[in-house]
Amino acid sequence: MVAGELDGARAPVPVEAPPRDPSRAARRLGLTGTLLMGVGALGSGALPVPNPLFGLRLLGLPSRNATIAIAITYAGIGMLVLAWLWIGKMLRWNGAVPPAPDRAQLARTAVLWAIPLAVAPPLFSRDVYSYLAQSAILARGLDPYVLGPAQALGVDDPLTRSIPTIWRDTPAPYGPLFLWLGRGITALTGNDVVLGLFAHRVLALLGVGLIVWALPRLARRCGLDAGLALWLGAANPLVLFHLVSGIHNESLMIGLMLAGMEIGLRAGPRVLDTRFLFGALLIVGASAVKVPALLALGFLGTEWARRHGGRVRDVAVSAGALAAVTVVGYAALALVTGLGLGWVTTLDTPSLIRSWMSVSTDLGLIGGQIGILGGLGDHTDSVLVLTRGLGGLAAGIVVLMLLLASLRGRLDPVTGMGAGLGAVVLLGPIVHPWYLLWAAIPLAASQGLPHYRRAALAASAVLALLVPPTGADFSFRAYQLPMAILAGIVMLVLVLLVQRRQLAGKQGADVDAWSGRVPAREPDPSPH
Numbered sequence: 001m002v003a004g005e006l007d008g009a010r011a012p013v014p015v016e017a018p019p020r021d022p023s024r025a026a027r028r029l030g031l032t033g034t035l036l037m038g039v040g041a042l043g044s045g046a047l048p049v050p051n052p053l054f055g056l057r058l059l060g061l062p063s064r065n066a067t068i069a070i071a072i073t074y075a076g077i078g079m080l081v082l083a084w085l086w087i088g089k090m091l092r093w094n095g096a097v098p099p100a101p102d103r104a105q106l107a108r109t110a111v112l113w114a115i116p117l118a119v120a121p122p123l124f125s126r127d128v129y130s131y132l133a134q135s136a137i138l139a140r141g142l143d144p145y146v147l148g149p150a151q152a153l154g155v156d157d158p159l160t161r162s163i164p165t166i167w168r169d170t171p172a173p174y175g176p177l178f179l180w181l182g183r184g185i186t187a188l189t190g191n192d193v194v195l196g197l198f199a200h201r202v203l204a205l206l207g208v209g210l211i212v213w214a215l216p217r218l219a220r221r222c223g224l225d226a227g228l229a230l231w232l233g234a235a236n237p238l239v240l241f242h243l244v245s246g247i248h249n250e251s252l253m254i255g256l257m258l259a260g261m262e263i264g265l266r267a268g269p270r271v272l273d274t275r276f277l278f279g280a281l282l283i284v285g286a287s288a289v290k291v292p293a294l295l296a297l298g299f300l301g302t303e304w305a306r307r308h309g310g311r312v313r314d315v316a317v318s319a320g321a322l323a324a325v326t327v328v329g330y331a332a333l334a335l336v337t338g339l340g341l342g343w344v345t346t347l348d349t350p351s352l353i354r355s356w357m358s359v360s361t362d363l364g365l366i367g368g369q370i371g372i373l374g375g376l377g378d379h380t381d382s383v384l385v386l387t388r389g390l391g392g393l394a395a396g397i398v399v400l401m402l403l404l405a406s407l408r409g410r411l412d413p414v415t416g417m418g419a420g421l422g423a424v425v426l427l428g429p430i431v432h433p434w435y436l437l438w439a440a441i442p443l444a445a446s447q448g449l450p451h452y453r454r455a456a457l458a459a460s461a462v463l464a465l466l467v468p469p470t471g472a473d474f475s476f477r478a479y480q481l482p483m484a485i486l487a488g489i490v491m492l493v494l495v496l497l498v499q500r501r502q503l504a505g506k507q508g509a510d511v512d513a514w515s516g517r518v519p520a521r522e523p524d525p526s527p528h
Contacts, residue, residue, distance in 0.1 A: 074469070085457055180333070238437055254437060302413065394423075
């Protein structure tokens with residue numbers, strides 16, 4: 001007879017169930033938010049003109065009351081931002097610590113959150129309609145760097161009507177690679193605005209895919225957990241809102257830039273190493289989407305020079321090789337696209353608007369107002385030229401200092417690239433929330449991340465709420481946006497109250513739904 005049979009009367013020892021994953025509720029809350037945003041986008045999104053949903057019984061319902069649609073969208077935005085912050089607080093710089101979600105869970109969460117935004121109409125911006133029109137200009141054999149959409153296509157063209165009035169007569173400010181890719185989209189979609197819109201979204205998602213590929217590899221180079229870098233960089237609400245939903249070409253620019261930096265940093269000791277040259281060529285391609293990406297070449301070059309001693313000769317060899325790659329890349333694009341270098345003359349087109357987020361623009365506007373109050377007349381435009389020039393000079397000095405620090409080994413190239421692009425954005429003449437992704441995504445993989453993780457979370461959350469979902473101003477309906485925001489806040493609070501009650505009922509004492517802590521358990525009163 002075995003011991004188990006001798007003690008057959010003994011009661012089995014109860015086994016405690018492991019605590020439930022506290023991030024599960026946050027992931028579901030974020031998914032609910034993106035689903036609400038997807039539904040709200042049918043009425044509050046940056047829809048084409050005329051709206052193709054008019055007349056449809058179900059899909060056209062949100063567009064019949066834009067205020068309610070905007071309120072639903074804002075409620076979804078709030079849910080997603082809160083869920084992202086909730087999970088971000090659980091993560092650690094050196095890896096997921098239970099009960100924090102691991103990298104696989106984070107990746108699945110980011111994909112699930114992105115799907116509703118990827119199939120819904122665009123939110124937060126109407127730039128994609130400019131992309132379509134400028135690509136169509138090139139496809140018709142005209143020069144998009146000379147003619148605006150209204151001149152080249154006509155005001156009544158379906159590709160022109162959806163563009164904001166201020167941009168209908170302006171030439172394209174984007175590089176030749178992006179317009180060449182857009183010409184291919186035009187060849188497939190023609191004048192079908194909806195089909196062209198989703199084709200551009202596929203291109204944007206390819207850029208996001210490059211970011212997802214490069215970011216964890218760069219993070220490991222800097223000794224950072226790949227899951228945290230992906231969460232702060234790729235699953236950031238700014239990325240979901242402005243790259244996935246808003247379809248901005250920053251996704252392609254940043255994706256090519258990060259991929260080029262990662263491949264270039266794999267290079268061996270030879271300056272003609274194919275990985276070094278190919279990585280540099282990808283960065284040149286990124287600059288042919290938006291020219292600020294060219295800054296990454298400087299940090300790739302200084303890193304190669306530092307590895308070989310950091311002497312003047314090493315810097316000269318690296319600079320010569322990168323200059324040759326740049327010339328070859330631009331020459332090839334000029335020949336393939338037939339556009340030459342005309343795009344260099346239109347780089348200042350975005351500065352036609354006055355951005356309140358730009359430090360140099362704000363100083364110019366303040367200086368102009370002081371002149372008016374002092375009786376000197378309105379010289380705001382002249383003051384703006386001065387302050388924006390000083391801002392560009394200050395950005396150049398900051399970038400030079402970062403390059404020197406990188407050459408001396410005091411700064412890794414990824415951090416230098418992100419900080420340099422941050423200086424270019426913040427001190428530049430025009431700043432949009434998605435411009436900050438030029439710096440925020442590379443810095444998510446930098447060595448400085450553990451020190452400013454909370455600041456990055458807070459800044460991303462605040463910036464995600466700044467742009468109205470319609471991508472347009474409310475000059476003639478100023479009452480609508482505050483009413484919609486207030487209704488969205490009420491909806492968000494009600495959902496959170498219900499969610500908290502459900503969490504308390506389902507999880508009980510297993511885990512605190514809001515803090516993620518497992519409370520101490522009372523001792524088992526039974527003798528066994």
